[in-house]
Amino acid sequence: MINKVVLVTGANSGIGLALCERLLGSQDAEGLHLCLACRNMRRAHAARSALLGAHPAAQVTLLQMDTSSISSVLSAARELQLRFNRLDYVYLNAGIMPNPQFDLKAFFRGLFSSSVITMFATGEGILTQKDGVTPDGLQEVFATNLFGHFLLVRELEPLICQPGQTSQLIWTSSSNARRSAFSVEDVQHRKGSEPYSSSKYASDLLSLAINTRYNKLGLYSSVICPGFVMTNLTYGILPSFPAFLWTLLMPLLWLIRVFTNTFTLTPYNGAEALVWLFNQKPERLDPRAKYHSLTSVLGHSYTQPRQVSPITLSTFRCASNDVAPFFLILFPDGCRLGHVTGAL
Numbered sequence: 250m251i252n253k254v255v256l257v258t259g260a261n262s263g264i265g266l267a268l269c270e271r272l273l274g275s276q277d278a279e280g281l282h283l284c285l286a287c288r289n290m291r292r293a294h295a296a297r298s299a300l301l302g303a304h305p306a307a308q309v310t311l312l313q314m315d316t317s318s319i320s321s322v323l324s325a326a327r328e329l330q331l332r333f334n335r336l337d338y339v340y341l342n343a344g345i346m347p348n349p350q351f352d353l354k355a356f357f358r359g360l361f362s363s364s365v366i367t368m369f370a371t372g373e374g375i376l377t378q379k380d381g382v383t384p385d386g387l388q389e390v391f392a393t394n395l396f397g398h399f400l401l402v403r404e405l406e407p408l409i410c411q412p413g414q415t416s417q418l419i420w421t422s423s424s425n426a427r428r429s430a431f432s433v434e435d436v437q438h439r440k441g442s443e444p445y446s447s448s449k450y451a452s453d454l455l456s457l458a459i460n461t462r463y464n465k466l467g468l469y470s471s472v473i474c475p476g477f478v479m480t481n482l483t484y485g486i487l488p489s490f491p492a493f494l495w496t497l498l499m500p501l502l503w504l505i506r507v508f509t510n511t512f513t514l515t516p517y518n519g520a521e522a523l524v525w526l527f528n529q530k531p532e533r534l535d536p537r538a539k540y541h542s543l544t545s546v547l548g549h550s551y552t553q554p555r556q557v558s559p560i561t562l563s564t565f566r567c568a569s570n571d572v573a574p575f576f577l578i579l580f581p582d583g584c585r586l587g588h589v590t591g592a593l
């Protein structure tokens with residue numbers, strides 16, 4: 250029997266996979282149906298096999314979805330409506346940081362400055378990215394991290410906004426999200442060099458806006474920050490730095506926990522806030538909070554709410570009055586605009 254249906258995007262590796270492992274290993278796992286939404290089916294099958302290896306009786310299904318592609322998201326949403334009559338949790342976790350440029354000079358300057366702890370906790374000032382354009386004509390980072398997820402939410406309304414039932418959206422954001430990196434004038438961060446930070450800040454904003462509009466329909470949205478976690482995404486930041494060197498550096502990285510509890514380091518620890526939210530009553534959560542996975546020097550993991558960094562009134566209005574205008578800015582060309590407004 251199915252009690253709860255959980256959809257996880259980007260579930261085949263890193264934090265998403267660790268979340269799936271932790272949910273299946275928890276006491277509430279009975280009656281849980283996990284649906285892994287992944288773009289690469291080979292990796293998706295490998296993840297499913299690993300999960301079933303540890304939990305042979307678990308209900309784990311796969312769904313092909315590339316969050317950066319409008320048509321893929323639309324067909325995945327249709328497929329979900331055929332398979333399920335409700336979704337209890339939707340983890341919007343898939344994310345990319347393509348072509349990261351690590352500024353070594355800024356890193357060493359930062360080491361000897363008063364903002365050294367902020368630098369380690371947020372990566373602020375030392376990372377930029379070179380973005381690409383998707384076949385749909387959207388900026389790759391925003392399309393993957395934000396728009397695809399937002400379109401999915403809109404398309405899934407019949408499954409997640411049902412009378413007498415609550416559903417939770419949980420976004421994997423980042424402490425790298427910075428208000429100053431986001432601009433309503435350049436909503437896809439076309440002109441800047443920090444699309445990752447910008448897209449994560451936009452997801453914080455969108456989560457607030459979704460709460461304003463959807464709470465009355467029983468849909469609740471939260472954002473989490475997993476801390477700094479060693480995953481494919483972070484290995485990509487220093488590509489010339491082989492994985493074994495990261496392993497050698499582990500004692501140093503553990504030591505940095507003395508100064509910042511954001512060095513969660515393992516996907517298991519990084520998934521802490523995602524698991525914590527699974528066990529909360531969404532009506533009781535603060536819609537303006539961001540839930541941080543943190544790990545103490547002794548390796549104890551816990552979740553702590555912190556306020557989303559304040560936003561200017563005009564930015565907030567733009568997103569919160571109605572989510573629709575937000576999307577209209579994104580799809581300036583008639584054809585897609587027609588389709589998306591049709592779905593609103």
Ligand SMILES: NC(=O)C1=CN([C@@H]2O[C@H](COP(=O)(O)OP(=O)(O)OC[C@H]3O[C@@H](n4cnc5c(N)ncnc54)[C@H](OP(=O)(O)O)[C@@H]3O)[C@@H](O)[C@H]2O)C=CC1
Binds near residue numbers: 289318
């Ligand atoms: N690691 C860290 O320190 C931090 C990570 N985060 C966020 O955590 C989330 C998970 O990342 P993490 O586990 O670290 O990294 P991983 O690279 O291990 O995981 C990212 C997941 O997203 C999937 N993905 C990427 N692009 C798409 C796409 N277009 N469509 C569908 N799936 C896609 C990847 O699939 P595939 O295997 O096919 O590439 C993979 O399963 C991201 O949103 C990231 O921004 C936030 C803060 C810190």
Ligand SMILES: CC(C)=CCC[C@@H](C)[C@H]1CC[C@H]2C3=C(CC[C@]12C)[C@@]1(C)CCC(=O)[C@@H](C)[C@@H]1CC3
Binds near residue numbers: 368370422425486
């Ligand atoms: C070699 C040593 C001693 C440390 C590693 C230095 C950096 C590579 C590292 C320090 C802080 C890290 C960090 C991120 C990436 C790697 C660092 C810059 C992130 C930006 C990764 C993605 C996120 O979403 C952030 C929350 C991370 C913040 C910290």
